[in-house]
Amino acid sequence: MATVSAARPIRCDHGQRRGEIVDSLVAEVCRGELQAGQRLVTDELARRFGVSHTPIREALIALAGIGIIELVPNRGAIVKPVTQDDIREICEVRRALECEAVRRACGQMDKSTLQELQRDLNFLLEVDQSQRADHIQMALAVDSRLHDSIAQASGNQLLVNELGRLKTLFHAFRDLAWRHDESHTNLERMAEEAVQHLAIVEALIEQQRGTAARAMSRHIMTGVKYWGRALPKTNGRAAAGSTALADVNDSTQNNSTQQAAK
Numbered sequence: 324m325a326t327v328s329a330a331r332p333i334r335c336d337h338g339q340r341r342g343e344i345v346d347s348l349v350a351e352v353c354r355g356e357l358q359a360g361q362r363l364v365t366d367e368l369a370r371r372f373g374v375s376h377t378p379i380r381e382a383l384i385a386l387a388g389i390g391i392i393e394l395v396p397n398r399g400a401i402v403k404p405v406t407q408d409d410i411r412e413i414c415e416v417r418r419a420l421e422c423e424a425v426r427r428a429c430g431q432m433d434k435s436t437l438q439e440l441q442r443d444l445n446f447l448l449e450v451d452q453s454q455r456a457d458h459i460q461m462a463l464a465v466d467s468r469l470h471d472s473i474a475q476a477s478g479n480q481l482l483v484n485e486l487g488r489l490k491t492l493f494h495a496f497r498d499l500a501w502r503h504d505e506s507h508t509n510l511e512r513m514a515e516e517a518v519q520h521l522a523i524v525e526a527l528i529e530q531q532r533g534t535a536a537r538a539m540s541r542h543i544m545t546g547v548k549y550w551g552r553a554l555p556k557t558n559g560r561a562a563a564g565s566t567a568l569a570d571v572n573d574s575t576q577n578n579s580t581q582q583a584a585k
Contacts, residue, residue: 340374342491344382347372349495352391352402353554359404363392389492410496410551417493418543420486421470425523425539428476429532440469440524447517455513459501462513466497469520473527496550512549519545 351357368379383400386392390409392400443465450458474486501512519542526535 340372340378341381341385344368344372344374344378345385345491346495348382348386349389349391349491350498352405353495353499355554357402359402361402362398363400363402365399385491389489391492405554407551407554410554411547413489413492413496414543414547414550417489417546418540420482420489421473421543422536422539424474424477424479424482424486425527425535426532427478427482428473429527429535430530431478432472432476432527434528436472437524437528440465440472441521441528444517444521444524448514448521450513452511452514459513462516463498463501465520466516467494469524473523496546499554500546500549500552515545516542 348357348363357363363383365376365379365383368382369376372379383392383394387394387400391403391405393403395401443461447458447462447465470486474483477483519538522538523535523542526538
């Protein structure tokens with residue numbers, strides 16, 4: 324079983340405490356430090372994070388809500404396996420939510436916000452490959468800013484809430500994939516993602532709803548490839564492999580094109 328490092332005591336308000344515990348545990352599951360079938364004990368987690376039982380219990384309920392753990396009667400919280408199939412399903416759900424958000428946000432977003440995103444993305448595209456590691460945090464911040472701005476401009480609070488609920492899971496997979504790419508692919512993903520984001524932003528500037536939704540769909544489904552290959556081998560299904568994921572990516576992307584155009 325993988326060793327989990329001791330966490331520093333969390334000193335912040337109640338909601339922030341819960342959120343940081345959720346973020347930490349999701350990341351550990353995604354990295355394979357907490358493995359499928361492992362039991363999470365409330366007393367142990369409370370000591371580890373330096374908090375009372377209440378934020379731990381709330382964090383476990385939140386983790387169960389996004390599918391990272393299972394709350395089993397008389398056994399407590401059990402870590403669920405995170406597989407390549409899970410990645411595909413998560414991306415399909417995210418695509419549906421994000422494409423709807425971008426359709427609704429088109430024509431509603433502040434033009435200066437979009438232009439600022441456009442400038443930042445063009446800057447990231449101009450960064451020399453040898454310097455990309457220095458700009459990873461900026462790329463992650465632009466990614467969050469774009470998706471959050473689109474959600475807020477959608478005008479649908481339930482949609483905003485659902486994307487917010489799943490954001491911890493999205494970011495855990497995203498950050499895991501970035502770290503994997505940093506060591507394996509010389510950060511080529513940074514430029515590819517900037518191109519995808521720029522296509523979304525430029526379509527929003529031009530108020531081309533269908534184009535923006537199709538660009539969003541392509542961007543989200545690319546995550547199937549990047550998120551899936553970054554999973555620790557102990558969490559993945561050996562039989563599936565990257566070829567199956569590529570087939571899924573092609574078929575789901577084709578299906579999404581018809582939906583995005585509506």
